[in-house]
Amino acid sequence: MTRAEIYQRVTGILVKSFELDPADIRPESRLFEDLDLDSIDAVDMFVELHEITGRRIDPQVARKIRTVDDIVTMVEAELAGAPSAGGAQS
């Protein structure tokens, strides 16, 4: 799965689960501040992400997630089979 495909899947989850407007979602969107998710929503999201990765999202990694792009990076790392170093991408 390419990074663009992962991004599409992730935004698809955000739109479906939290009734967000796709136009409001950008890679740099912050989940809590910009998209108005709360910590309970985040739990729902991590469960949904399991559908893409086939693996449980490591809570330690999950804690570092801030933006949509962080999610994509994390999923990409999970799919590559490597333990993600965290959400932040340089």
Added chain:
Amino acid sequence: MILIDELVHFDEREVVCSVTIRDGAPFVADGRVPALISLEYFAQTVAAYYGYLSRNTHQFTMGMLLGTRELELHTDFFRVGDALTVTGNELWNGGQLAQFRCELLRGPELLALASISVLHAGAPV
């Protein structure tokens, strides 16, 4: 107010409890319990999971039901005498926030299901 009777199965990811609806029990009126009470059976089954998980430390802590998604009720009521099985499967555990997929069955018949999110402050990860 404990509504469930017994923890019948436990492993790292799954818990199963049983409850038999009895006359005089909480929420029983005219010999039946509204199916919406499934949510409380689910919450107590998950509580039993964390209680059992903590059994060796004897440090039991409070937990709270935060909410549910996709609650499905396939019946309006349970009736006195119904022997119900309540299952909880841990989908994700983020330390203090977790989500479980829960089902309520009468024999083989699926009567209710939901994903519930819980806060389990202080429970072991």
